Amino acid sequence: NAGVTQTPKFQVLKTGQSMTLQCAQDMNHNSMYWYRQDPGMGLRLIYYSASEGTTDKGEVPNGYNVSRLNKREFSLRLESAAPSQTSVYFCASSEETGGYNEQFFGPGTRLTVL
């Protein structure tokens, strides 16, 4: 039982390049989330997926797209990376949406955009 896994762990991009961050969970959770964490900041929600087949914007969705590929997998895509997207990205999952549902986090992807 690996919980929430993320790939890659580290990535360096040049401005304008694209990439996809992968996330998978093996807990049979319905809901999945993408957050970013910047120095001195809390976690901010980028996108979430309440259930398979649905996705919705969070607080800071600009510059990102997501795909809920199936119940297990939720990917985050940067189409044209910008230095402002340098951050640590965390994927999380929970049984359902609703703050009373504990969210389980992956180990994070540290992204640097030059």
Add this chain to the structure above:
Amino acid sequence: DQQVKQNSPSLSVQEGRISILNCDYTNSMFDYFLWYKKYPAEGPTFLISISSIKDKNEDGRFTVFLNKSAKHLSLHIVPSQPGDSAVYFCAASASSGGSNYKLTFGKGTLLTVNP
């Protein structure tokens, strides 16, 4: 507009003493509160939570207190251990108002427990 505030970026305590981490919120719709703990190079892990119908929840060495009238909650760790050294995030959610999917996080407090 920061709805969840952790005003102390860092806290240092001696092993065996009490650690008290504080959190204030402004949104009166929040009715569920959580604390997450984060070690370097790892994702946050859930620690303890409290519903707004309670004023205290205890789990081993960890106790969370909620003062709704003051919109304030605190996490007490007794006794503190070096392994508790981590960043602690306060988070809040509202079960109504159309945003029940969302956790709003504070900026975190770095706790250092000295041996």
